[in-house]
Amino acid sequence: MPSTSRLALGVIAASTLMIILDGSIVTVAMPAIQSDLDFSPGGLSWVVNAYLVAFGSLLLLAGRLGDLLGRKRMFVAGTAVFTAASLLAGLAATPAVLLAARFLQGIGSAMTAAVGLGILVSLFPSGRERARAIAVFSFTGAAGASLGQVLGGALTDALDWHWTFLINLPIGAAVLALAGPALPADRGLGLRAGADAWSAGLITTGLMAGLYGIVGVPTHGWASPLTLVPVLTGAALVTVFFLRQFRARTPLLPPTLLKVRAVAGANLVQLLTVAAMFAFQVLVALHLQNVVGYGAARTGLAMLPAAVAIGAVSLLVSPRLIGRYGERAVLRAGLALLVAMLVLLTRVPAHADYVRDLLPVMLLAAGFGLVLPPLTQLAMSGADERDAGLASGLFNTTQQVGSALGVAVLSTLAAARTDALTRYGDARPEALTGGYHLAFATGAGLLALALLAATLLLRRPTPSPTPGTPEAIGMSEARSITPVS
Missing domain, CATH: 1.20.1250.20 (MFS general substrate transporter like domains)
Known part of the structure; x- marks a missing residue:
């Protein structure tokens, strides 16, 4: 290098x-x-x-x-x-x-x-x-x-x-x-190469309205007009945006990019994975603070082993495994580890011992170090020099939308479950833990969907036969046969 x-x-x-x-x-x-x-x-x-x-x-x-x-x-x-x-x-x-x-x-x-x-x-x-x-x-x-x-x-x-x-x-x-x-210096393609103002306004306004509604869910709830109006408005604007891309002379998001299976599949897998990982990244920290009684600094230190494991695997292990087994196999293995981690977190007791109950499970977060590098490579695989920034922006957008959805859905479920258990007479620590358990289980379900999507949508493409081989000759002859009417 x-x-x-x-x-x-x-x-x-x-x-x-x-x-x-x-x-x-x-x-x-x-x-x-x-x-x-x-x-x-x-x-x-x-x-x-x-x-x-x-x-x-x-x-x-x-x-x-x-x-x-x-x-x-x-x-x-x-x-x-x-x-x-x-x-x-x-x-x-x-x-x-x-x-x-x-x-x-x-x-x-x-x-x-x-x-x-x-x-x-x-x-x-x-x-x-x-x-x-x-x-x-x-x-x-x-x-x-x-x-x-x-x-x-x-x-x-x-x-x-x-x-x-x-x-x-x-x-x-x-x-x-x-x-x-x-x-490196780059002059860009120029605004005339793809600066559809209507598309820009539709996608920006649509995403802003949708995210505004989603991030307010923990405060207002899903049924509130303060949630429904911006979310539905945002969804409508984003839908119109995608329809326009097929008709615009210079589309902001060329439909050909989304037709690349690796790009579309990787972005879908990322949206589901990031939404699910909120259950780990935030709710485990809340459990440590609200139930176990850790302070802010101690909570950060308690979460550090998981982050070190993720970083070490992504830097030292993932590239070697990708080189040997390919992006898709490594991605599926990482998702399987994350599913196991969230399933095991559903069994963590209210007053957990950190070393015995949490640390071994948290180290399975190393699976995220197996997920992110191949997912990034697959998401950028359909981009050429003209569209690299767009593919990068799309990948980051699904990451942020997934994060917002994870916060809205999982925190709402956890809070509702906690309130229900409190009404049934559970003590506050047990009620909070029950709410977190439901969020962990839901996150595991989202990761299982991500694993299914990775398996179905990110299959390795069938290589074209080498010219001159019997397979290629046979395909050529088959194409040259005129059907009998």
Whole structure:
């Protein structure tokens, strides 16, 4: 791997680390933010939701604009927006300022993340080097998630919550300083190659409305007009968007990309997997805090072994297994491990012993390290140089939509089950544990569906016969036979 390519990979990895770190670090600091800025319980959720709505709704558009205007240009601009918004969030003294900063962070994250994978696959077109690069990319994501949980508790306890945002500044500055010389220059295709304004407005507005409704489900419930109106509106707009892609002169999302089975299948598998993994990433932490009685910093440390296992497997094990057995086999093996992990979590008792009851099960999260690298490779396999940013944006969009659905569905089920058990007379710890068990079981079901989709949709394509072989000659002769009427 040339030194310039390694430097570019380092820049992309650092940017990914910053974005993932920001997404996980703030969750641990939420109680301190609420106390300091006097957030209402409903308003506090928008510290996370404002970021998620902006990020998830703009990824597809940002990815396509990166292809048209230049991916390097989009990456640098997004990093600058995100870094400036992090400074604004770190200095926020009112809820309104913090929420505005979080929305701007989401915009910057979308601009950067949407094209990061596109730049990466352009730098590493195929083969073992691409597998290694994607493994580093996946490792960075796992490291950012675990580091965010640990740093969030440590910074909040040692300093204050402002530093959970200010920590982004040195990383953002380093990325901006190195992006110029490290990333390859690209002029883009030009806006005339695919800038259908109606499509852009439909998909952005549709995703924003849908995500707005979904993230409010834990507060309002599924039957509330505050949920149903934006979700149904968003679904209608997204449907119109897809219909338009077949008629637009310059479609924002060319239908030919979604006709590639690996691309469509990988995005569906990711949506189901990410939705299910909310049961592990968030609900296990809530169990440790609300039932076992851990503090924020201790919870982050307790979750660290799982993240280390995910990172180590994605970086060191997954590329070798992919090289030997192929992406599809490794993906199915990883999904099977994750199904087993969530099934075993349904048996964890209320007052669990960490070493005996939780640690062995959590180490099965290493299966996610087997899932993400091959899934990323498959999702990008149908993209050429013209559409790499779009494929990257699509992959990130399904990730964010899956995350939002996981939060909405699994947290609602857990809360409803907890309330029911409380009414039946169960003590609070047992009722909470029963709610988490239902969410774990539902997550296992979603992962089983992901495994089924991976098996059916991501079958290895049948290779074409080599020219000159008996098989090829036979097929040619069969095609030349004129049917008898």
